[in-house]
Amino acid sequence: MGTDDKIDAKADQVKGKVKEGVGDATGDRELQGEGKVDQAKGHLKEAAEKVKDAFKKD
Template structure:
């Protein structure tokens, strides 16, 4: 299950990067902030997965 979760988290980060880029290009601060939030959420989830992986060993 860990690899699937990591893939989902990475997809969330990439979606966030896309939203941030579009928000930046269109001067839409709300979309840019949402993209940054999505990236942070994906990063935190990936960190949690890494911690779980350490304890599985």
């Protein structure tokens, strides 16, 4: 996994976790949802990079 791609994926996950936490604390359901979407996006990016890496090794 490329370092920049890995950092980008983790940044999305962290950003999502923060948004979700703030949404929980303030009762903002929309912000909670955005946080969950950002986390999912980060996990998908990470998974895609792992698949790419698996094919590069073969």
